[in-house]
Amino acid sequence: MRQLRSAFPFLLALLVLAIPAWGTVQPVRTVTSAQEQLESRILQGADLHYRGQLDAARVIFEEVVVGQPNNEFCLNQLALINAKQERFEVAAALFGRVAAQSPDNTFARIWLGVLHLQRGETAEAQARFAEVLRVDPGNAGACYFLGVMAAVEHDGVSAVRWFRKAQELGSDDPETHYRLAQAFLSMDMPLNARLEFERTLAINPRHTKALHDLGWVLYNQGFGEEAKALWQRVLSLNPDDAQARTSLAKVHNDAAFAAYEQGNREKAAALWKMTLQYEHDNKAARYYLQKLDRQAIDSE
Amino acid sequence: MDEALAVLRQAAGVEPENDFVHGLLGRAFLAVGKNRQAVFHFRRAAMLNTDDTYSRMMVDLLTQRPVPAEDDLLPGEGALHAVTPNATQPSSTDSPYASPGTTPHVPTDLERLARQEEEAMAERLGAHPSGRSGYRIRRVVLDAGHGGFDSGAVGAGGLREKDVNLAVAVRCAELLSRTPGLRVFLTRTADYYVPLSARTAVANQYSADLFVSFHCNASTNREAQGMETYSCSEGASSKEALRVAQFENSVLKYDPAVSGGGGVDIEDLLFRYERRRHWQAAAMTAATLQRTLAGVLPFPDRGIHAADFYVLRKARMPAILLETGFLSNGAEERLLGTPEQQARIAVTVADAIGRLAGGGGL
Structure with missing residues (x-):
């Protein structure tokens, strides 16, 4: 694919683009070396942040905002890092600073809403998200969080409406599809739920929660083997996934008990052994396997 | 350019x-x-x-x-x-x-069926609009505590907790299943053991809106009596609540699915918000059930408590645990062993849940 880069027109395009894109975002009067250094520091801070090195990123953004106390991007980044490090009061103060100085900074306002939710202040959160929609009626994020709030109340109708609205506004985030699927489940609409779980996975095939929950939808519709395959896939992505282990153990344990009740001890034993593969100390499987062993000894 | x-x-x-x-x-x-x-x-x-x-x-x-x-x-x-x-x-x-504009999209079978399902739901909602706000209850999971080789508490007269729990839960399910619009599921329907992790898996399997776990209490103090209701919280609301949670969680030493950890991202924050709201709704449900039961049952009202019960914490919905009396107390054991008392508990709980489901939300 890199062959494109040797093509002449493409080189021309590169030459045309040899402009400091950063400078075009935040116009500066004169591009100085100090300015370049500052931009380089911000890029470095963002890089550290995205790589999860939060302490190092925080130090850089703290430095930058000393010199540029009104730099909204840096304030927002610093606030976000503080939120991730559970310094929620500091985060709220920083986002609040941005919101106070910029009437249309929707990022800060969305996060102020999220921090309200974190504190359980639902009315305040709702007001923040509504404010964002007043500033930017096309803000899919605000619709998403309003959908989350409705979903938490198990108000499926409202949740579906908000998540659908977020999608209409251009969101194709896997989390929106995933939560929409859950909202459909809460309304006893398994086919729509299945569709949305599949859409989640079309975007992010490693979405373990969607894989897991789709497994139960399929299982409840009679597709037991497909469900187990999905939970196995979760374990292949994360061998420690407790939900997938629990689900696999549960369906194997249930099947084992059914076989046991029908007098099929061989099958039951095999299924309980499989149960133990997923939950090493599953009390039911251990008990019944010991019981089967005792019965086998007695019959000899 | x-x-x-x-x-x-x-x-x-x-x-x-x-x-x-x-x-x-x-x-x-x-x-x-x-x-x-x-x-x-x-x-x-x-x-x-x-x-x-x-x-x-x-x-x-x-x-x-x-x-x-x-x-x-x-x-x-x-x-x-x-x-x-x-x-x-x-x-x-x-x-x-x-980006549906990029290529013409031919609906799949699933998409067509999903569309039909959505149209049917829209029709139903149009016929029965719900104007109320607050937490909605449409699916309830009833959990009969213990079972099989795990008898739970055993009274001096030989009454086993697992049997009382099952009788009450099954009866309650029968009653609730008659409530229009409400779906009821049981974690067990007979005398067999269900691991704690599997109990909450049932609740999550059916996307339940409410999880109710039935139990009977026991104490080394034979005089202890009465019924109480628990919801989940990170810390126990009292020493007694801590003791009860430790007893009910005791099976956890066999359960490897207890894990924690992970960093904080936006979905973590939303999860915490969701859990807090569910615990709040559970506390309100617990208060309603306790109040209703206390008004009907001949047992002392020991009130509502909060503690970190595994079976409640792992549920992704409001979850409560009822301790319907003390098997270690001779008088309460005798009563709990009677079908009349079991039916009274079941009817009262079903009535309270039915009212919560049909009322103004939590």
């Missing part, structure tokens, strides 16, 4: 998965002030190459505030939002669902 844009767009058409081209397109659109298209291509670049910090940062920077719509978008270039404002996974247009 126009020429550069034309060439780059042509390049993106030839190699739509080329992150380098999308990054350049992002810069080019930015340079001509077309921020919406710039965001789209920066996002694509960052999605295709997760090490492209610059593109990701530009998405974060540009989407801090509203990005005006532009009128010369190519199909897909209007898709602006990764919803969670954390610049995590940029959105994709690879999915047929991402």
Whole structure:
């Protein structure tokens, strides 16, 4: 694919683009070396942040905002890092600073809403998200969080409406599809739920929660083997996934008990052994396997 | 610049998965002030190459505030939002669902069936609109504690907790299943052991709105008596609540599915909010059930408590645990062993849940 880069027109395009894109975002009067250094520091801070090195990123953004106390991007980044490090009061103060100085900074306002939710202040959160929609009626994020709030109340109708609205506004985030699927489940609409779980996975095939929950939808519709395959896939992505282990153990344990009740001890034993593969100390499987062993000894 | 844009767009058409081209397109659109298209291509670049910090940062920077719509978008270039404002996974247009304008989409069988399901639901909602607000209860999971080789508490007269729990839960399920619009599930329907992890798995399997676990209490103090209701909290509300939680969680030494850990991201914060709300709704449910039971049953009212019960904590919905009396108390054991008392408990709980489901929410 890199062959494109040797093509002449493409080189021309590169030459045309040899402009400091950063400078075009935040116009500066004169591009100085100090300015370049500052931009380089911000890029470095963002890089550290995205790589999860939060302490190092925080130090850089703290430095930058000393010199540029009104730099909204840096304030927002610093606030976000503080939120991730559970310094929620500091985060709220920083986002609040941005919101106070910029009437249309929707990022800060969305996060102020999220921090309200974190504190359980639902009315305040709702007001923040509504404010964002007043500033930017096309803000899919605000619709998403309003959908989350409705979903938490198990108000499926409202949740579906908000998540659908977020999608209409251009969101194709896997989390929106995933939560929409859950909202459909809460309304006893398994086919729509299945569709949305599949859409989640079309975007992010490693979405373990969607894989897991789709497994139960399929299982409840009679597709037991497909469900187990999905939970196995979760374990292949994360061998420690407790939900997938629990689900696999549960369906194997249930099947084992059914076989046991029908007098099929061989099958039951095999299924309980499989149960133990997923939950090493599953009390039911251990008990019944010991019981089967005792019965086998007695019959000899 | 126009020429550069034309060439780059042509390049993106030839190699739509080329992150380098999308990054350049992002810069080019930015340079001509077309921020919406710039965001789209920066996002694509960052999605295709997760090490492209610059593109990701530009998405974060540009989407801090509203990005005006532009009128010369190519199909897909209007898709602006990764919803969670954390610049995590940029959105994709690879999915047929991402940009329906790009290719004509023929509905799959599942899509057609889902559409029918949605139309049927819309019709139902139109016929029975729900104007009320508050937490909705449509699916209830009833959990008969213990079972099989795990008898739970055993009274001096030989009454086993697992038998009382099952009788009450099954009777309660029968009654609740008659309530229109309410679906009821049991974690066990006979005398067999169900691991704690499997009990909450049932609740999650059916996306339950409420989880009620039935238990009987026991104490070394033979005088202890009465019924009480528990909901979940991180800390125990009293020493007695801690003791009861430790007893009911005692099976956990066999249960490896207890794990924790993980960093904090936006979904973690939303999870905490959800859990707090569920615990709040559970506390309200517990208060309602306790009040109702105390008004009907001949046992002392020991009130509502909170503690960290595994079976409650792992449920993704409001969950409560009823201790319907003390098997260690001779008088209460005798009563709990009677079908009349078991039926009275079941009827009272079913009545309370039915009212919560049909009432004004939690």
